[in-house]
Amino acid sequence: MELADIINPNNLVYEKPKLLTENTMHYCPGCSHGVVHKLLAEVIEDLDIQEKTIGVSPVGCSVFAYNYIEIDWQEAAHGRAPAVATGIARTNPDKVVFTYQGDGDLASIGTAEILHACNRGENIVVIFINNGIYGMTGGQMAPTTLLGQITATTPNGRDAGRNGYPLKITELIAQLPGTSYVTRQSVHTPATIRRCKKAITKAFQAAMDKKGTSFVEVVSTCNMNWKMTPVKANEWMVENMFPFYKPGDLKDSSKTDPESYTPIKN
Amino acid sequence: MTEEIIIAGFGGQGVLSMGKILAYSGVMANQEVSWFPSYGPEMRGGTANVTVILSESRISSPVLNEYDTAIILNQQSMDKFEPMVKAGGVLIYDPNGIIHPPKRTDINIYKIEGTLIAAELGNVKTFNMVVLGAYLKAKPVVKMESVEKGLQKSLPARHHYLIPMNLEAVQKGFEGLELVQAV
């Protein structure tokens, strides 16, 4: 059998999404970011919206997300991606806008921006990577760090009295009338990756249909800062994070129940 | 000709809107105008004042430390602005609520019973228009037809039915001005 017989379009079972660039990713081996980036590239390609999609990257490990997907990107200040996305989406209503944010960015410094963007029901997609730790700055406590979890700033484990409680921000966001689809996913097995891709597709479709904000949390690993092997990190996530951050849809509805938000008469 | 005016009283007396109508009247008469109010929470129930300048030429400072005319509608404003009238200038005041009448001897002083006249007209909200009329008697800086045009410009269309009543108040004020002291 010749090489050309093997490398033959008929034999193709998998290929790198066309929208993923050739740049070598800076993420640590075992990190969830790469998988989610690939899913995003696939979804944008599948929906054929690469010419009208604008991504907003955060501050955190995924600050360089713009290096990896062949679309227009803006890099936002720490936590401000939902405001930046609001500015784009409001003045470009026919475009598709998404933010890509980590837990420090979205649930700590950018809490005001994410809550208000979701509450206004901006037609944007939010991809929220929750690995319970600050990756880029070297493993400090995040708002989503579990009680007892060891980080660079909680060397003896997160203590509720000293550090407060882990923040279930996705649960908060699901209550906001501006959101139409709020879900929690993961990408640690082929099955969850397929499920997560479906969720991201649904979120983009909702934004394109002007249904308001779609929010996809991906519970993720940071094996480097968790100081574990990638395999062990996945096990640790299932064992410790899933009981607190339960995977599944939190909200799947059209924008708002108008009955419960009737304007007062003037 | 340049006329530099301070109108000062309580918030709610219509001080700012009186200045606004005067400024609009100036615009209608093709004059240069500026209108600079005191602003912010102090306006709510506290003192309010507005500096209006009408001129044939470019207006320099919208903020002044001496005035050709002071229209004074409460005691605090009397205390503050009586000393800031230029020698030979004009001070007009409503005696209602004034405990210490003006003492200057080098300025022209007029009284207008604005509160009483407005009450007689049956609408206390016309108080500021009565005072405006009195001022225009003392200082005919704009013609009555410019005031009418000024009212049309400054009031939203839904309030235009109030213009005749306001013009009547201006006329009553015009007639009601009393000279206290001339220099």
Place this chain on the structure above:
Amino acid sequence: MGELRLMKGNEVIAEAAIRCGCDGYFGYPITPQSEVMETLMDREPWNETGMVVLQAESEIASIHMVYGAAASGKKVLTSSSSPGISLMSEGISYLAGAELPCLIVNVQRGGPGLGTIQPSQADYFQSTKGGGHGDYRLIVLAPSSVQEMNDFVELGFQLAFKYRNPALILTDGVIGQMMEKVVLADFIPRATEEEIDQKRGSWVTNGRKPNRQRNIITSLEMDSGRMEQNNLRLQAKYDRMEEEDVLFEELQCEDADYLLVAFGSSSRICQKAVDQAREKGIKVGLLRPITLFPFPKKPIAALAKRVKGILVVEMNAGQMIEDVQLAAGNVLPVMHFGRMGGIIPSPGEVVDALEQKLIGG
């Protein structure tokens, strides 16, 4: 000839924005500039021109909304007053770093801290020396009349797009709250996407078109060598502003023995002070910087050789005086007169200060 109106400075900012084809305004209420957004909301430009007006959750969000829209090539603005501009400083630094054109209006009030809602010019340093972190400059325009509030909106945008740099209108509660006659500009239609792609440059992030590379708007550069090149490019741009776009006004300087230097509302007070001083026989002129950055160094240097002394009049403790001193050199006395706390100096006080500090009367 456009339409003649009697309007407040703040209201004019809103009207001028609609008329010059703005795509969006993002803001947060703060005294003494809330009339800007109130006027816009009342005018409902989304029905007329398609302009977006959004009340954001904070000044921080406002400026980053401006960032997002500006990066997509849109013509957008925000307005605030001093404490709000401090909050925006993060975003302004990012806008300058990513080289995005936009317009910011600061209707100053007294500080520091919550300070006072009364007028002030104490944000001169913040406006002209950066304000946020990093080496950057804004194009700073200082209107002295309601008419200039109108004119500087479009001028600010033109300069912002010319240099791909944020422009700032630095005004205060006097000009913002004051009503004067204003001739409004005629309507300019908002740019279409095709016009944005063709005219506003190849950098806009409004969706990767088949005929171009993808665009990335960022201020981040991890390679020090390349980052220094970015800094040098910015500095060259600021130098070009100094060469090409300095604006100032001279009044009665021809025969002046003494010179007043003042911007914005202070310059209006000084115009009257010049008249009052000349009535007393003191020959005074006024130089009014219109662009505070780029600063009119050359005309001040030229006048410094002709006059006996300079009095810089500002509603602050002495900020622009540093630029005047640098421009004038050590050849004559350069003194300062200012009021703070929201107190507006009167023309008479300026004449007194001139006599006491420079003439020795």
